[in-house]
Amino acid sequence: MLPRRDKCLSALFITGGAWLFSSMAHAAYEYNLTPPASTLTQEIFDLHMLTTIVGTIIMALVTGMIIYALINFRHAKGAIPDQEFHNGWFGRWAWVLVPVIVLSIDLTIASSASSTLSSVESHDKADVTVKVIGSQWKWTYEYMDDDIKIVSNLKKLEPTDPLYLRDVDDPLVLPTGKRVRFLLTSSDVLHNWGIAEIVPKKINIPGYINETWTNITKEGTYRGQCYENCGTGHAFMPAVVRAVSPTEYEQWKVTRKAQQAQSAAEASADKVWAKAELMAKGEAVYTKNCLACHQANGQGLPGVFPALAGSKIANNTAALADHIAIVVKGKAGTAMAAWGPQLNDLDIAAVVTYERNAWGNTAGELVQPKDIKAAR
Amino acid sequence: MSVATTHDHHHDHHGPPRGWQRWVYSTNHKDIGTMYLFFALFMLFFGGAMAMYIRAELFMPGVQLASPDFYNNMVTDHALVMVFGMVMPAAAGMANWMIPMMIGAPDMALPRLNNLSFWLLPAAAILLMLSIVAPYIFPDGGTPVNTGWTLLPPLSVQNGIGMDFTIFAIHTLGVSSILASINIVTTILNMRAPGMTMMKMPLFVWAWFFTALLLIAVMPVLAGAVTMLLFDRHFGTSFFDAAGGGDPILFQHLFWFFGHPEVYVLLLPSIGVLGLVIPTFARKPLFGYKALVYGMGVLAALGMVVWAHHQYTIGMSLVATNYFMIGTILISIPVGLMLMNFIFTMWRGSMTFETPMLFGIAIILMFSFAGVTGVMLAVVPADMQYHDTMFVVAHFHYALIPGAVFGLYAGVFYWLPKWTGHMYNERLGQIFFWWTTISFNLTFFPQHFSGLAGMPRRIVDYSIQYTEFNMISSIGGFLFGLSHLLFLYIIIQTIRGGAKAPAKPWEGSQIGTPGLEWTLPSPPPFHSFTEAPVIK
Numbered sequence: 001m002l003p004r005r006d007k008c009l010s011a012l013f014i015t016g017g018a019w020l021f022s023s024m025a026h027a028a029y030e031y032n033l034t035p036p037a038s039t040l041t042q043e044i045f046d047l048h049m050l051t052t053i054v055g056t057i058i059m060a061l062v063t064g065m066i067i068y069a070l071i072n073f074r075h076a077k078g079a080i081p082d083q084e085f086h087n088g089w090f091g092r093w094a095w096v097l098v099p100v101i102v103l104s105i106d107l108t109i110a111s112s113a114s115s116t117l118s119s120v121e122s123h124d125k126a127d128v129t130v131k132v133i134g135s136q137w138k139w140t141y142e143y144m145d146d147d148i149k150i151v152s153n154l155k156k157l158e159p160t161d162p163l164y165l166r167d168v169d170d171p172l173v174l175p176t177g178k179r180v181r182f183l184l185t186s187s188d189v190l191h192n193w194g195i196a197e198i199v200p201k202k203i204n205i206p207g208y209i210n211e212t213w214t215n216i217t218k219e220g221t222y223r224g225q226c227y228e229n230c231g232t233g234h235a236f237m238p239a240v241v242r243a244v245s246p247t248e249y250e251q252w253k254v255t256r257k258a259q260q261a262q263s264a265a266e267a268s269a270d271k272v273w274a275k276a277e278l279m280a281k282g283e284a285v286y287t288k289n290c291l292a293c294h295q296a297n298g299q300g301l302p303g304v305f306p307a308l309a310g311s312k313i314a315n316n317t318a319a320l321a322d323h324i325a326i327v328v329k330g331k332a333g334t335a336m337a338a339w340g341p342q343l344n345d346l347d348i349a350a351v352v353t354y355e356r357n358a359w360g361n362t363a364g365e366l367v368q369p370k371d372i373k374a375a376r
Numbered sequence: 377m378s379v380a381t382t383h384d385h386h387h388d389h390h391g392p393p394r395g396w397q398r399w400v401y402s403t404n405h406k407d408i409g410t411m412y413l414f415f416a417l418f419m420l421f422f423g424g425a426m427a428m429y430i431r432a433e434l435f436m437p438g439v440q441l442a443s444p445d446f447y448n449n450m451v452t453d454h455a456l457v458m459v460f461g462m463v464m465p466a467a468a469g470m471a472n473w474m475i476p477m478m479i480g481a482p483d484m485a486l487p488r489l490n491n492l493s494f495w496l497l498p499a500a501a502i503l504l505m506l507s508i509v510a511p512y513i514f515p516d517g518g519t520p521v522n523t524g525w526t527l528l529p530p531l532s533v534q535n536g537i538g539m540d541f542t543i544f545a546i547h548t549l550g551v552s553s554i555l556a557s558i559n560i561v562t563t564i565l566n567m568r569a570p571g572m573t574m575m576k577m578p579l580f581v582w583a584w585f586f587t588a589l590l591l592i593a594v595m596p597v598l599a600g601a602v603t604m605l606l607f608d609r610h611f612g613t614s615f616f617d618a619a620g621g622g623d624p625i626l627f628q629h630l631f632w633f634f635g636h637p638e639v640y641v642l643l644l645p646s647i648g649v650l651g652l653v654i655p656t657f658a659r660k661p662l663f664g665y666k667a668l669v670y671g672m673g674v675l676a677a678l679g680m681v682v683w684a685h686h687q688y689t690i691g692m693s694l695v696a697t698n699y700f701m702i703g704t705i706l707i708s709i710p711v712g713l714m715l716m717n718f719i720f721t722m723w724r725g726s727m728t729f730e731t732p733m734l735f736g737i738a739i740i741l742m743f744s745f746a747g748v749t750g751v752m753l754a755v756v757p758a759d760m761q762y763h764d765t766m767f768v769v770a771h772f773h774y775a776l777i778p779g780a781v782f783g784l785y786a787g788v789f790y791w792l793p794k795w796t797g798h799m800y801n802e803r804l805g806q807i808f809f810w811w812t813t814i815s816f817n818l819t820f821f822p823q824h825f826s827g828l829a830g831m832p833r834r835i836v837d838y839s840i841q842y843t844e845f846n847m848i849s850s851i852g853g854f855l856f857g858l859s860h861l862l863f864l865y866i867i868i869q870t871i872r873g874g875a876k877a878p879a880k881p882w883e884g885s886q887i888g889t890p891g892l893e894w895t896l897p898s899p900p901p902f903h904s905f906t907e908a909p910v911i912k
Contacts, residue, residue, distance in 0.1 A: 031825035058748055059745060066741060073723065081724065085723065086720075119757075165839040
């Protein structure tokens, strides 16, 4: 018959264990490293399983020894302490034996890890090279061999959606079975482009270029996100890759280039745009690029990001030139980025128009693409 | 050593000073130790409150409680408060109380410096608290300190005025730690009673000797790094700005050159406590005392040269990465040796399970688990997957809560009778043990899973696939936080009264080490040893 306290404790353990187990079963595929989908991550996954298994065996041994000691060397059982135990042969040699055993385990793991590390750091010729630029708070992908640029933003979803914080408006598209090299950099602070299924992480550092690579084996959509604390929007920076067959990839490139050429032509044409058109376009550009900081209602975050609604610049007819300059060139020492290199004249004209006419702002000017061209 | 015999006369006849002056002007190692311990207890609840906020925010997906910046500020200050405000002062409080008594000295070697090193701490705590509120009370206060405790630039250069308060708080904390460390090293080297050779010192004294050396070596590096950060922020330098010819990675190297040895600064004092607790309750001398002393030395030395394993993803050369990987994996040798020593101390012993011993056994198990995940993280290619996920959070909480905090709890329960002269309530102590240990595991074990599945750390909001594990974690976290109210109650109850403690409250407490502290009555007199004891 167990004492009452022990009964309570074992009941607690059983309930807790059952609860843990049931929740694990519920999220059955979510408690190990994500299943790999590239040659390199497969190698890393195997290494992870090796260390996990070695670790589990060591833990079982340690736990077993402690439990054995707890059962057999108890005062309550009348155990007599062996005051000379540390002076026996074992006491004299254990400090050599144990390190030698640990060292041999260490070297097994290290040699296996070292060869995988060489594959991670190999710089063979790549079929596709993509530059991944992190910025607060979105990813920009540039295909180095083709004139294609993708800006990838969080797609806003409700917190109940299965893809909440996991989806973007414009994912990176890559071919399977090809060696893809990623050049990682950042335009403002540290970011870390991470998708565990396909790529080992390297951080994106402003002013530096890091390199990592993949060779995707399975078609599909792979989701990850930013792993280096980059400030306010850190939790809202998903990274999504759509892996397609090489033929589909070639077709996608052709369509994409055609779309890009069309919108560039539209932006550079000396067309004068009407207010409704500029406002609609401006709202779209604002939602995509500005909303994370200045918020949907233009109020910003007090003390952190300035409000645009009723601001001294956006709501003042005399300050139009300042407004355009700050959007095109950014503001040094703050999180406000220079949008000139990232957006075309039409987009900037539209967003400035939008900001001067939305949320009760009454500055009222229409800004045309030629005004931006002049201000650059 | 002669100090001990000449120092006593002019104090002895009038006893301790009374009222507030006893504490503010104190040069007495026990009073200062007590103040350190109470300061640490206060900061435990302060840092714990932030942890409760973090777990409440992460209870379910969506941003419910505050802005992402405030959340990140809480993450930053939870770490800074727990590391610098809680664990280090608590360990320093124990050092102040116990080291002079263990080596047979009347007081610390530099008592007035001791007073200064304590009183810098409340000043630093005020600066830290100001860093939290500053962005909200100053016009244009900018972003709160949203960088995490590593304060990595360029993000930390963007922050508002709160970052400057943080930098000054770190400076102040660093000065305090260096002064305390100088004092401890000087005391250990100069104040030992006749016959107390270095190799006769209790393990706790050895542990603090290495800790203090580590602190003196690495604290100035952190001070340098945050000073450079301050210059980048306000004086137009570009130490960490690639556009101005600097290097954002330089800060990481400087930070982790401090930050990795800091891990051992937090762990070693607790290992020292274990080196006393386990033999006491196993009624058997420590197995491999010398191996442990040398092991701690090797650990401290290795800990100084593997800092870049926190930065495997920054893009180092293959050779450098290989070196840091193998160096880090080799740390498992001294750690394995320590675990072996503790397990074989229990082997063929005669164990009883009072609260300190319960904590001791739990530490051995949970800390070896942290060691195992540590080896997993040391393996570079795998770490590139684990990097900055909750797996890392789980790993270092398994290292720091059992390794450092539970070691301190073991020490508190082990020495409470000596400090207060009263026995604590053993039944409540054991309830506290089971409550914290179970809730701790409930909190942090699921984080291994969510981390492997890819949940990043330092995010205010997560996608719904991580919901279950975070809910379990949060419930465990609240229980873990709540358990500390019981801890507080036990301490207050013991201070206020209870069964009288004999000079030697634990049956086995003199086995193996000279154990001079147990030759004094409980509580010890105001000046511990008025005549230097002689060790045979």
